Amino acid sequence: MKKVLAFDIDQTLNIAKTPIPDEIAKLLIKCLTHFDICPISGQKFDQFLVQIVNPLLANGASVAELMNLHLFVAQGTQYYRYDPAGKKFGPVEITLVKPNTPYSEQNWQQVYNYPLTDEQVSKISTSLEQAAKELGFWEEDKLKKGDEIIENRLSQVTFSALGQKAGTKEKYAWDPDCKKRAKIVKRAKELAPEFDYEIGGTTSINAITPGMNKEFGMTHLMKELHASEDDILYFGDMTEPGGNDYPVVKMGIDTITVRNHEDTAYALRGILGIL
DSSP, X not given: OOOEEEEOOBTTTBSTTSOOOHHXXXXXXXXXXXXXXXXXXXSOHHHHIIIIIHHHHHTTOOHHHHTTBEEEEGGGTEEEEEOTTOOOOOTTOOOOOOTXXXXXXXXXXXXXXXXXXXXXXXXXXXHHHHHHHHHTOOOGGGOOTTOOSEEEOSSOEEEETTOSSSOHHHHHHHOTTSHXXXXXXXXXXHHOTTSEEEEETTTEEEEESTTOSHHHHHHHHHHHHTOOGGGEEEEESOOSTTBTTHHHHHTTOEEEEOSSHHHHHHHXXXXXXXX
């Protein structure tokens, strides 16, 4: 039997860049009593709170259940766990929690982080901006107030063609076949070949140092949770070669390819139905 359920986020648990729907939240809460649940995505930590944690809380998740939730941020190059005592996790540390213990956002603890250097961030940002401008895909005029196209997520740099605040309809329409981003990736790789560039979500490109992809994240997930490949079931929508879920497939981890969160909900209902 599997011990860990791991998930991509956008288009696997939700509509891109939106909170997970109530149905998914309720299914994940049920799963949290049987499995360690591990969302892994290129998103930054704050977005994990908005898209995953807050909907779980709104649907009745307890602090005890949240302690089985593991947030693998920026493709798993950052890892956060919840501890109600607000203390750092040791390698085998366990915290007992009383019923009705109140939740506090401050009690999320960063277990590890592998940040880029300032020089690396600058070089990646320059390559992405230059590539997008050369190809006519730099659309700064479409940004909402306070938004940005290139975002430093500490251990990766993310290009979001329309920014993070753009509407879902606009994002899905911008590059549905990934051809625009493939061109940007090709040119950015020519400009800064020492980095890797992965297409993800609807308008995004995640730029990382080689090897700092979901394979890195899943490898550390196994280390932190004392799990093996056979213990894990992974859900993702971009499992084809070149997709940001493909490194997980290459590891030999059992993977369910989904088209959307409805597919994921269907699979989770089946898993829960045989427990």
